[in-house]
Amino acid sequence: MLRDHALLPADRRAELPRNRAAVLRWLETASLPLADLQEAGVLRRGLDAISVTFAGKKAAANTVLRKREVLNHLLELAVEEKVLPSNPLREIKWTPPKSTEAVDPRTxxxxxxxxxxxxxxxxxxRSRGPRMMALYACMYYAALRPEEAAGLRRENCQLPDEGWGMLTLEKARPQANKRYTDSGEAHDERGLKHRAERETRPIPIPPVLVAILREHIKRYGVADDGRLFRTxxxxxxxASAISRIWQEARAIGFGPEQAASPLAARPYDLRHAAVSLWLNIGVPATEVAQRAGHSVEVLQRVYAKCVEGQALQANNKITAALDD
Structure with missing residues (x-):
């Protein structure tokens, strides 16, 4: 109700049934005035509330930090609109939960x-899986994010008859509620993550992915706007369809123990596997970062646990130094 009505601009609100209108009126009367957030006790209760799940259990650290960031943005907007004199969140001494960005090697x-x-x-x-296979292949062989694969067009692909090809990414199509997009569609075109609006990202792709994309285009063609992947x-x-098909594929491709494990539990883990592979075979971090759309700093922090063999190499170097 809040996402479909109360939090939307008036011209995008869905019609509210009578029973829900009564609930909304109750929410409005039961909600505290925004000015009350200037009281430390009230704000602390709010921080406590975003730190637990609806079941009352401790929420994941990343979830808490994300919600805290949303709260901070709302308070900053209130300051900008002159509703609050300052952001009270800055005056609260609150220890955030420790989170980790590092990829779990088990995935x-x-x-x-x-x-x-x-x-x-x-x-x-019958057709869902075959139509989507090339999309997952882009996540693994080119380390594309799901929204980057969704925005891939034929004009972005250099697919030679032999050898390596090239993908030149320029747009992403993240999913959102269509009431929140300017286009009125569930997917809205945006620039690439961590890139300026018109900046592109070239990614060399191996012959195996070139062949998969050529076969996909031959079999299914492209959309009117050139997009490769669509129903x-x-x-x-x-996003739910991409996740659902992947779970069905895991049940087919894995044994019971692997299917119950974290191994490739999400489609996004294919991207993690690609970047981990590149790092482990010795591709320079600067090149991996360029292809994956990361900074080198973020790359090394996120994938530190997935790089194998470094401890042995370090031990050998230390041994050699001590023997000199």
């Missing part, structure tokens, strides 16, 4: 496992 598949999963996607449903009715794939 990272090796090339053989990735190949088995991509093959398994082709067996999901049989021409609609973009939703």
């Amino acid at each position: 990272v598949v090796n090339p053989r496992q990735a190949g088995a999963l991509l093959a398994a996607v082709s067996y999901v449903g 049989a009715k021409g609609r973009p794939y939703t």
Whole structure:
């Protein structure tokens, strides 16, 4: 109700049934005035509230930090609109929960496992899996984010008959509620993450992905706007559909123990597997960062636990130095 009505501009609000209108009136009367957030006790109760789940259990650290950031943005807007004299959140001494950005190595598949999963996607449903296999392949072989794959167009692809090809990313299509997008569509075009609005990102792609994309285009064509990936009715794939098909593929491609493990639990883990592979085979961090759309600093922090063999190399170097 809040997302579909109360928090939207008036011209985008859905019609509110009578029973829900009564609930909304109760929410309005039961809610505290915004000015009350200037009281430390009230603000602390708010921070306590975003630190637990609806079931009353401790929320994940990243979830708490994200909600705290949203609260901070709202308070900054209130200051900008002259509703509050200052942001009271800055005056609260609150210790945020410790979070980690590091990728869990248990989620990272090796090339053989990735190949088995991509093959398994082709067996999901009559046409859903086969139409989506190339999308997942882009996440693994080119380390694309799901929204980057969703925005991929034929004009972005150099797919030679032989050898390596090239993807030149320029747009992403993240999913949102269509009432919150300017286009009125569930997917809105945006610039690339961590990039200026018109900046592109070239990604060399191996022959195996070139072949997969050529076959996909031959079999399914492209949308009117050149997009490679869409449903049989021409609609973009939703995040829930991408996740659902992936879970079905894991059940086909993995044994019971692997299917119950964190290994490639999410489609996004294919991207993590790609970056981890590049780092482990010795591709320079600067090149990996460029292809993945990260800074080198973020890359090394996020994937530190996925780089294997460094401890042994370090031990050998120390041994050699001590023997001199």
